[in-house]
Amino acid sequence: MSSKESWGSRVGLVLAMAGNAVGLGNFLRFPAQAINNGGGAFIIPYLVCFLLMGLPLLFVEWSMGRFGGQYGDHSTPFILNSMAPKKQKLWKYVGVFGIFTNLAVAAYYCYLESWTLSYVWHSISGSFHGQTREQVGDFFNQYVSLGTSEPVIFWVICLTLNTWILSRGLSGGVERAAKIGMPLLIMFGIFLAVRGVTLAAGESGAVNDGTVGLNFLWTPKFESIWDFKVWLAAAGQIFFTLSVGMGSIQCYASYLRQRDDVALNAMSAGWMNEFVEVCLGAAILIPIGVGYLGIDQVKTMVAGGSGFGLGFQTLPYLFQQWGPVLAAIAGMAWFGLLFFAGITSSLAMGTPIMGFLQDEFGWKRQASAWAFGFAVMVLGLPTVVFYNYGVFGEYDYWAGTVSLVVFAMLEIILFAWIFGMDKGWKEITRGADIRVPEMFKFIIKYVTPVILVGVFLGSLFSAGGIIDTIMNKAIHKQIAAAQAASDMATVDRLNTQLLYVNGSRLLLLSVFAGIAWMVYRAQMKRERTGKA
Amino acid sequence: MNATALILMFLANLLILGVTGYFFWRVLTTAPPDSVDEDEANFPRGG
Numbered sequence: 001m002s003s004k005e006s007w008g009s010r011v012g013l014v015l016a017m018a019g020n021a022v023g024l025g026n027f028l029r030f031p032a033q034a035i036n037n038g039g040g041a042f043i044i045p046y047l048v049c050f051l052l053m054g055l056p057l058l059f060v061e062w063s064m065g066r067f068g069g070q071y072g073d074h075s076t077p078f079i080l081n082s083m084a085p086k087k088q089k090l091w092k093y094v095g096v097f098g099i100f101t102n103l104a105v106a107a108y109y110c111y112l113e114s115w116t117l118s119y120v121w122h123s124i125s126g127s128f129h130g131q132t133r134e135q136v137g138d139f140f141n142q143y144v145s146l147g148t149s150e151p152v153i154f155w156v157i158c159l160t161l162n163t164w165i166l167s168r169g170l171s172g173g174v175e176r177a178a179k180i181g182m183p184l185l186i187m188f189g190i191f192l193a194v195r196g197v198t199l200a201a202g203e204s205g206a207v208n209d210g211t212v213g214l215n216f217l218w219t220p221k222f223e224s225i226w227d228f229k230v231w232l233a234a235a236g237q238i239f240f241t242l243s244v245g246m247g248s249i250q251c252y253a254s255y256l257r258q259r260d261d262v263a264l265n266a267m268s269a270g271w272m273n274e275f276v277e278v279c280l281g282a283a284i285l286i287p288i289g290v291g292y293l294g295i296d297q298v299k300t301m302v303a304g305g306s307g308f309g310l311g312f313q314t315l316p317y318l319f320q321q322w323g324p325v326l327a328a329i330a331g332m333a334w335f336g337l338l339f340f341a342g343i344t345s346s347l348a349m350g351t352p353i354m355g356f357l358q359d360e361f362g363w364k365r366q367a368s369a370w371a372f373g374f375a376v377m378v379l380g381l382p383t384v385v386f387y388n389y390g391v392f393g394e395y396d397y398w399a400g401t402v403s404l405v406v407f408a409m410l411e412i413i414l415f416a417w418i419f420g421m422d423k424g425w426k427e428i429t430r431g432a433d434i435r436v437p438e439m440f441k442f443i444i445k446y447v448t449p450v451i452l453v454g455v456f457l458g459s460l461f462s463a464g465g466i467i468d469t470i471m472n473k474a475i476h477k478q479i480a481a482a483q484a485a486s487d488m489a490t491v492d493r494l495n496t497q498l499l500y501v502n503g504s505r506l507l508l509l510s511v512f513a514g515i516a517w518m519v520y521r522a523q524m525k526r527e528r529t530g531k532a
Numbered sequence: 533m534n535a536t537a538l539i540l541m542f543l544a545n546l547l548i549l550g551v552t553g554y555f556f557w558r559v560l561t562t563a564p565p566d567s568v569d570e571d572e573a574n575f576p577r578g579g
Binding site: 010011040047268272431 | 556558564
């Protein structure tokens with residue numbers, strides 16, 4: 001993505017940005033989080049967090065990107081550098097997060113994306129036809145245990161597809177993919193939502209109406225609003241659903257012209273994500289799940305805060321109750337929408353890395369796209385091969401959770417307190433096609449940083465938080481329990497897992513250090529050529 | 533569905549659908565700025 005690249009159309013940009021935000025979490029994580037955190041009442045802290053943290057961060061990231069773009073910077077190290085005073089040289093290293101996160105998340109996310117592609121294929125070809133619920137569940141377990149070479153094949157196909165689209169550039173690749181993917185995603189979503197909501201008890205073996213699931217999801221437990229944990233969960237959901245704190249929004253926005261609007265675009269893309277999450281995401285998984293399994297089973301399956309098991313291990317079986325033709329269509333629609341949600345996000349993860357290689361090292365677009373594909377393959381290989389040892393989870397936790405919070409917290413401090421809120425506000429409102437309410441100036445300067453620091457401290461010190469994770473407390477506890485029960489096989493397995501978990505952390509840490517070293521080299525090059 | 537759940541779902545969906553539709557409609561109907569980027573390079577680097 002060189003500085004000569006630009007968006008082909010405004011609609012394309014908004015769809016690409018919305019596609020960046022819309023991910024698998026919209027359909028799998030949101031309904032599970034709502035159920036676990038007060039049902040319908042969850043929407044109140046959720047929307048408050050969207051207004052106080054989500055939208056402000058969108059405004060900040062969009063305007064940071066456009067600001068950096070005017071100097072030809074398309075990745076966060078030098079976008080942050082361009083906003084900081086010249087003497088404060090360390091900000092570019094904070095920007096390393098904006099490359100590291102994209103690379104490390106893409107490494108496991110593309111694998112996840114390849115599952116959806118594979119499940120589309122299996123739904124259409126009727127692989128699940130006639131299988132019991134246990135067999136469909138086992139299919140997934142076999143899949144991630146690499147019982148066959150198929151997961152690797154689909155993974156490589158997925159990586160190649162991502163790389164090929166990225167190599168076609170911003171308007172010819174990413175934007176076109178979003179223009180195809182997003183409407184299809186919404187269409188598939190509407191089809192499944194209508195099917196879920198209109199499901200009738202007794203029909204094709206359903207034990208409940210679809211509305212029973214909706215009732216279960218939306219019945220408010222208003223007392224939960226006073227629970228801090230619910231607010232933390234709402235802030236977390238808003239954070240991850242909008243793809244803020246990653247560096248990809250800044251990269252997309254850096255290809256805007258200086259007079260282009262960011263306020264309306266940010267609003268439109270952000271709310272479009274909310275539409276997909278709340279209106280569609282809440283109307284598929286839970287109504288269908290409760291319709292066939294009942295409330296208690298669904299409650300157990302989403303207790304961990306994710307609808308992953310329900311989405312991959314159970315839904316393909318439930319679709320089979322609708323007969324072979326409708327099952328194939330529903331399976332294609334469900335995993336198809338997850339695939340489009342995934343690929344529009346993974347494409348956004350590629351652009352900051354390509355932008356960095358092109359801006360700083362003069363690489364051509366195609367070479368940088370293939371370099372991204374290769375790097376994702378190398379870094380992603382441990383998540384594929386050692387999935388059952390917790391490597392996938394480690395990548396998700398450190399790159400896909402902790403890094404986002406840290407980066408967002410630091411970038412908003414830079415924007416509001418170092419770059420300065422007055423200048424920042426001018427950036428947000430310059431060329432704006434809507435009037436941004438003045439209150440956001442106050443929110444961005446005071447409220448959002450406080451929320452982000454609160455989220456960070458909460459995740460640092462809470463039980464099972466960052467410190468506990470670093471100390472591997474959960475695994476050590478399991479080892480102690482297994483030792484007490486003289487279950488040496490489990491002790492051995494957990495010790496092996498510990499090795500892989502620590503190994504993957506070291507790997508991620510060395511990737512971060514490697515990117516920081518590249519940023520240092522880029523800075524040296526800039527100083528030599530007088531660009532610094 | 534019980535009335536509270538129904539009202540809450542209806543209101544949340546209506547609000548989000550309405551706001552999303554409004555902003556997307558504005559994106560579709562607002563004319564783009566002039567193609568000449570006059571103010572480019574007129575912004576000082578650094579905070």
